[in-house]
């Protein structure tokens with residue numbers, strides 16, 4: 044569909060009829076040939092904003108998928124990069140693909156739920172890419188609280204998001220139609236497949252981050268085309 048070797052429409056539909064975890068298990072071998080995988084150009088721009096090589100001790104990538112961001116974070120880190128994801132299939136791909144990435148930090152890919160992060164002041168840096176749509180709005184506060192807890196004092200949570208578009212713009216109407224269809228799907232079909240558009244945008248994300256005690260810095264104009272309309276958010280845990 045997206046790429047000659049990517050998933051077909053039929054495969055995507057079958058995945059959407061399972062759970063998020065099972066759906067990504069099925070998609071994993073072809074995931075890197077879909078547009079859902081965060082592009083390296085965006086990841087490199089974010090890494091450049093975080094700091095020079097070796098400036099971070101330990102980093103956590105939440106919802107790491109096949110490890111794209113973990114790879115870009117490795118040269119920044121001195122000790123370890125941990126990727127956490129719900130899907131064993133995605134984690135297997137991450138381990139298979141990222142044995143020889145540039146950098147010396149240890150790389151670990153662990154199975155876990157972003158809403159129940161098992162970390163406490165273990166990281167200087169946390170990131171998450173392309174996954175906020177899998178978190179229900181009512182759970183976003185829990186996600187942020189878990190990430191804030193995972194950071195050491197002085198640590199940063201770094202991610203890319205957009206500004207909420209005008210309420211009646213075509214983008215919002217399309218997203219609302221999709222989100223409504225997903226709610227109907229989840230009401231009539233179990234297990235649910237949590238996937239919604241236009242979530243965790245500014246200014247709501249700022250409110251949630253500040254409620255978790257983080258100081259929010261928003262950098263604009265630092266991402267390359269075609270991502271220049273997105274904002275880089277750096278949420279600082281007080282040192």
Ligand SMILES: C[S@@+](CC[C@H](N)C(=O)[O-])C[C@H]1O[C@@H](n2cnc3c(N)ncnc32)[C@H](O)[C@@H]1O
Pocket residue numbers: 063064067079080081105106107108109110111112127128129130133155156157158171172173174177178
């Ligand atoms: C669109 S993929 C993005 C993967 C990767 N971050 C990237 O940008 O290429 C979303 C990932 O989030 C994971 N995911 C969704 N909900 C999750 C949760 N509650 N806890 C952990 N991982 C989750 C999925 O398994 C999937 O690997």
